Amino acid sequence: MIAASSLSIQTPKQHQEASSPSEAVRHLKERYQAAGQGHLFNYYDELTTEEQKKLVDQLSALNVERVNRIHQKATTCPSPMLSNQAALLAPLPDECFDSVMDASAEKTQEWRTIGLNQISQNKVAVILLAGGQGTRLGSSAPKGCYDISLPSSKSLFQIQAERILKLQEMAQKQPGAVDNVVIPWYVMTSGPTRPATVAYFQENNYFGVSSDNVVFFEQGTLPCLTFDGKIMMESKSQVAVAPDGNGGVYAALRGTGVLANMAERKIEFLNAYCVDNCLVRVADPVFIGYCVQKNADCAAKVVRKNYPTEPVGVVCLRNSAFNVVEYSEINDDVAHAINPKSGQLAFGAGNIVNHFYTLDFLNKVESFEGDLEYHIARKKIKSVDLQTGEVVAPKQVNGMKLELFVFDVFPFTERMAVLEVERREEFSPLKNAPGSGQDCPETSRSHILEQHARFIEAAGGKIVVGEEDAQVDGVPTLELSPLVSYAGEGLAEIVAGKSIKTPIQIHTVEDLKRAVF
Known part of the structure; x- marks a missing residue:
C-alpha cells in the first residue's frame, strides 16, 4: 500500500507511468514484499527519477534474504556463554601454542629464517584493516593518518610502510631470493575513509612503497535494522547502512577481486593486522616462519594478560573449537585459573588482532560463511519515521548494526597455531583521546621511543x-x-x-x- 504522505496530483500520463513500473522494478518490489521489507518502497512514487534509480540500484545490490537470515541467526541463537563455563571453555592445547619469551634464541632464529625465505620468494603479503576513523582521537581523518607526535611527525601509515620496506630489503639478502622482493600491501578501507586514505597515500608518494604493490579495497556494509528486523531508511531514497565489522574483510577480499589478485601474484601466506597498533611488526618473519613450520592454516599472535581480569579478549577453546572469548563473558574463577605446567594464567592469551592465513584458507571462508555468527551492536540510528516520513535523530537506542569480527573464522580452522609475543615489543593500541593516559597518543609515542632506546x-x-x-x-x-x-x-x-x-x-x-x- 502507498503511504498517505506519498500521494500527489498526477496527469494521466504520470499516473500511467507510476502505476506501470518497469518489469525489473516490479519484480524487485515483489521480492522485498515477500521478504517482509516492502516498506522500503513506501515513498518510491514521490521520488524524482534520479532518486528512484538510486534506491533501486541500492536495493538490487542488496541480498535482502541474506540480511533476514543474518538477523534471524543473530537474534535467536542462544549465547554459548549462558551455560556452564567450565564445561564450555578450555585453555589452548600445548601442541598449538608457543611463546617467543620461552623459545630459545636458536628456535626464534630458525623461525625468522624460514619467514625471511618465504618473503624472499614473494610468497607473503599483508592485509591492513584500516577502515576506522580517528573520531575518538578528535580527528575526522582515517586513523592511519594520525600523528602521535613523534619527533619525526610520522603517521601510523608511514611507520608501517617503512617496516615493509626494511623487511623487503632484509629478505632480498636471503640466498636464492627473487630479483625483486615485494610484500604486497592490501589496504582495507571503509566507504567514508576510502577517498581520504587513497589521497593521503598519493600525496606522500606511498611512503616509498611502489604504488603497484599497494591495493586498496573496501569493506562491505549491512543495513541497519529495527529490533524486529525491519531495514531502516536513512532517507526516503536510501537505506541506512553501516560497515559490517572487521570480519567483513573475508567477503570483501573475495568480492573486490583481491583474492584473485593474490593468486595471480602466487601469494601463499598472509599477515593481517589492525592499523592502530603502533608497534605492529608487519609481516613479521618470526611469526610467518613459526606458522609455516607448524603447517598452520590460520594463526594468531597474542600477548600475556597483565592480570586475571584485564579487559581483553582471550584466545582459547570454546565448545572444543578455537575462539576469542570477550572478557565480559569470563567469570572470576575462569579468569584466575592457573595452568599447572607453566604457572601462567590458563586463560591468559590476550588477543591483539594480528593473524596469519594461508591463501587456501581464505578461499575456503566462502564455504562456511553462512555459519559465521554476527554480533549485535545496539545504537541510536538516525532514520526515516515510516508514519510521518520525517528523518528522526533518536535520543534512545532504536536499532541495531550487525557486525562480524575478524576472529569469527577461528572455529573453522583445521590447523590453528597461537604465538605469544612480548607486549612491550609488539602491542600498543591507539584507541583513546589525547590526555586519557591509556592506549592514547602519548602512550603510543612513549612505547615507540622506549623501544628504540632498548x-x-x-x-x-x-x-x-x-x-x-x-x-x-x-x-x-x-x-x-x-x-x-x-x-x-x-x-x-x-x-x-x-x-x-x-x-x-x-x-x-x-x-x-x-x-x-
Missing part, C-alpha cells in the same frame, strides 16, 4: 641524555626509523661500545654512523 642499548650502545628536549615524558628523545632497523637487528656493528646523544632522529644507517661517538 634497541640501541641491547646492541651495546649507550644513550647520553642531553639537556634541551632530550626527553619526552621521561623517555629519551631518540627516534630510529624502521628503515634503519626492523626489530633491532643490524645495530650492534655500528653502536656497540659507543654512545649517542639525545635528542636525535635517525632516518638512515648513515645518520646512525654519524651520530655515534
